[in-house]
Structures are given as structure tokens and as C-alpha cells.
Amino acid sequence: MTKPARPYRSVLYIPGSKERALEKAQGLAADAIIFDLEDAVAPDEKPRAREVLAQALRADYGSRARIVRINGFDTEWGRADAAAFADHPGVDAVLIPKVSTTADLDAVAALVPGKPLWAMMETALGMLNAGAIAGHPALQGMVMGTNDLARELGARGRPDRLPMMAGLGLCLLAAKAYDRVIVDGVYNAFKDDEGLRAECAQGRDMGFDGKTLIHPLQLEIANAGFAPDEAELDLARRQIAAFDAALADGQAVAVVDGKIVENLHIVTAKATLARAEAIAALSV
Template identity: 50%
Template structure:
């Protein structure tokens, strides 16, 4: 799948924090997730809904993707969340702790009731053992479903696993999620890195996520935005090689050849998909 929009950095913002919402207007994140769930105390839920709805409708956040994370479907809050924000047409709503297609069906039915825009997307968080094991059924649940966010904090807790730098205790789950996401043409975003003061650890995890195949990373602090943006963007060397590959193949094709040779390496059509994706991504970032 070629991304129409970059998703290098998706920053969670507590929707109850008016100061944070104001500051977010000037941040270079690719998108913002206005959080109504974990970052919001029960007594602040109403205020958070009101502020999230106003932020979505304001037009003050430029071209960023504005997503609202609702409360879990095992709470009494999620329907009120959708009632408040859907009429203001967020780019997407994000459902936490999805463990099967039923949660997506419930949300889709509810947003339809509130006259959701036809293009409004549903994003889901896969963050429990059951969620990862049901990834195939979740992926096929709705045409509105476009994006997964993996969550390793809850997963590690449920597995009784350790948080390690290389993430080997949860690497099987990450790989499983990536396989299902790619098989179903979904965007997939890596988990948050909780220690925002650990710049070295965060940079390492961003690089690992890129090498695994993630499209970007979810963030909890503005200080993480620049590193995520630079890591998940194509580098100048990658772009130069991608453009050379495309040019070499076009030249070979004009000569009636089905393959091209560049720097001693055979270039076929199957190699060009990633090259085109990189060039398209770079153009989207520049735009």
C-alpha cells in the first residue's frame, strides 16, 4: 500500500488539557490524537469531549490528521465520546484495546447513527494477547478500518514480559501484526515510548520500528516528534537510489527490456514498488 499521507509521528494529546491543545497547533507532527481515554481523569471526561470536538472543528491545525481516541467499549463513556466528536468530522476515531471485529462493528453502527462523514476512518489499537491473535478477523471487519496502532505496554503486562531495549519479549506479536496489516493493506503504527527523557532509547526504538516495517510511531511528548519524523522519512541516500532505480528501469523499458541493471544489481518491477513509495512519501512530506 502506498501511503497518501505521511504518518511518521502521531502525537497523543490529552483532550482535557487546553494548554497542550493550543501548543499542538505549532508542532510539526504529521497527526494528532486527541485522547479521551487513559490521559483523562473520569471527572474531566465531559470537558475533554467538548475540547476535542472544538479542536477538530476549529481548522487551526493545518493539514494534520486529527484523530480522537475514545474510551473503551467496556466503559459507560464511549457512546458519549462519539456523540460529541463525530458531528465535527474528525479524520478518524481510534478504538482502544480491540480484541475482535465486534468492537469495530459497534463503533461503525454508532458513528453511522451520528451521520459520520463517508470518508471518516476507523483506527484501532491492538494491545492485548487476544487482539494480536485475532488480528486477521479484526483486519477484515470494516471498509472504514485503515490503521492499526500497536500497544506494547498492556501487551507486556498481560504476557508478564520484561521491557527490553530490543523488544524480543514482544517481537512475535509485532511481527504478527505487521503480517496481517500488510496482507490487508493497512497502515500500522508502532507503540509509544514512555520514557520521553530517554532520547537515545527512543531513537533506537524508532530505527528498529522502521527496519521492521512500521509506517510511523505514536508519541507521548512533543520532544519526540523531530526524531520520529527524521527516522521514518526516506533519507537522501534512499531517495537518490530510488530515483536512480526508477530511471534505470524506465530506460530499460524503453529499450524493450523487462529488467534493468544498476550498480551490478538486477532491478525488476517488484523492486520498484518500494522505490515509488519512497518518492511518493517524500513528495507528501514536502507538500
């Protein structure tokens, strides 16, 4: 399962039981939506939420990727969730909570054959098995569940997220090794714009494709934070032009802004421009 070319800058959680929120999500500027049947739905509401969501996903969500987070198979609802969306035409992928081993993926894959899987990475064991999980043939993406991971680790919250770095790094390495989508965990203080902006910048610098969000107010900052800015695009264009000129002159390297530019920099530059084009295509 290869990584889709589409952007995943903003991945918004929407409760699967809230009809009004499901309707409103059709017009939100999210690259992807996680329709949540797990944490966002009370136990007594889970069967009804499954029915509500199945109906809602027959509507048009445009270019937004539609991902359904089911309940775990260690609960009474997980298998029924998987069966309900296995052949649903409005579902692009199924997100599995608390993936710790490839066996968790195997169990769901057997009930949703052919449907791409995403894994919530939120347990200590999941961090240690990140490479094997990322290499699963049905896996398309990974979502960091930093709240659950912090709880399991007994970690304190810090602006620099130092307690999370080992887990974030292991999952990033695994995702990049197998060319999977990987999105960062949520920022809980949804009215703290500066804090969110800083955490998006940190996640983008680390290599995440985007960020999971808990409120529509966070969309604009995440979309901007995980998109190439004009300075990056300008540099990419100048690097490509300078390198092409160097090759035409029989040289293997160029110099831009006093820095060496080799072929590896051109690969990155072209990827930056392609990302901007993919984002622009979403906006049409």
C-alpha cells in the first residue's frame, strides 16, 4: 500500500454520532476527516452512531479523505463497526485504535478486504513495533495518539514535547521507510493559536505530513503550517534552475545562496513543488 499523492495537512476528528457536525464537515477546509466511533462516542450511543455515520457518508464530502475510526476488537463494538464499513462506498480507509502489533491489523484486514488501513500509534508496544506495523501490506497511514501515549508513559506535558520524542521519532522513521502517510497528534488547547502554530512548525520540521485536529478553528493554522510557503517555493525553483544550468555546463553541483546544491536537493525541491500543486488542486 503506497502513500497517496494527496495532502494530509489537516486531519479533523468528527464524532460519528453528531448529525449536525457530520453535515457541517462537508464544507470545512480539512484535507481529511476522521469520523470517530471510538473516543468521541459514549458507550450507549455506539450502535446508533454506527448507523448515523453509515447514512451520513453517503453525502458528498468533496475532495476530503474520509477515514472511519472504529472501536477496537477488544470491545463489543469493533467487529460490527468493521463489518458496517467494509464495503461502504463513502469510506476511503479504516483507522484502528491502539495498534500494538501487526496482529491488530491482520484482524481488521480480514473483515475489510481491499480497504486501506490506518493505525493509531498510541501505545508503548506500538512504538517498539512501529517498523513492522508500517510494513504491513494493508497499511496506508499512521496517526500519532499522543494523549494516550502520554498517559501510558506517565509523561508530563511540555511545550517542547520532549517525553514524546522517542515515540514520534520511531514512528516517523517507520513511516518514511515504507512510504506511509503519518500525521501528528492533536493539540488540546484549541483556542491557543500560537501554541498550535508552534507545534505545527515542530511537526512539519520533523517530517510529519500533517496534524490531527479536534476543532474546526484549528484548520487554517494547520493548513498553512504544513504547506510550503513562498520562500520555500522560490528556493525550490531557483535550485532546480541552477542545477539544470550546471548540468548543461557539465557540472554535477550548483551553488544557490552560497550553498551547494546536489541532486538530492533537487529531489526535495521537486517534491516541494509537487506538494504545492497537490494542495492547489484541492482548493479548486
